[in-house]
Amino acid sequence: xxxxxxxxxxxxxxxxxxxxxxxxxxxxxxxxxxxxxxxxxxxxxxxxxxxxxxxxxxxxxxxxxxxxxxxxxxxxxxxxxxxxxxxxxxxxxxxxxxxxxxxxxxxxxxxxxxxxxxxxxxxxxxxxxxxxxx
Numbered sequence: 001x002x003x004x005x006x007x008x009x010x011x012x013x014x015x016x017x018x019x020x021x022x023x024x025x026x027x028x029x030x031x032x033x034x035x036x037x038x039x040x041x042x043x044x045x046x047x048x049x050x051x052x053x054x055x056x057x058x059x060x061x062x063x064x065x066x067x068x069x070x071x072x073x074x075x076x077x078x079x080x081x082x083x084x085x086x087x088x089x090x091x092x093x094x095x096x097x098x099x100x101x102x103x104x105x106x107x108x109x110x111x112x113x114x115x116x117x118x119x120x121x122x123x124x125x126x127x128x129x130x131x132x133x134x
Contacts, residue, residue: 024036035089058075086105
């Protein structure tokens with residue numbers, strides 16, 4: 001089962017790299033600009049992490065009966081960053097290429113980051129000694 005998960009993760013990452021390459025080349029030929037720069041990639045990763053950790057924090061406090069405002073604020077900040085990246089893409093590029101660049105930023109880059117964390121977690125689990133073996 002772990003091998004199947006790794007294959008799926010690598011397939012998704014590979015599809016993301018291929019989609020990024022084609023979209024980036026098309027945008028550079030048409031507009032002379034690349035849609036994914038270091039800054040926008042870091043902002044997209046930060047947005048994804050804020051939404052994920054804010055959601056986890058909020059869910060934990062819902063189950064414990066605590067104040068959920070901090071988790072909600074983190075999620076709102078993450079959505080605001082993602083919308084900022086989307087607006088920037090639509091300003092720099094036209095609607096079609098702006099949509100492609102926004103999908104790259106908001107969907108594929110966070111999937112790659114989450115896939116990397118899952119891959120590292122599965123690697124840690126696979127390297128752990130089996131305590132049930134006699």
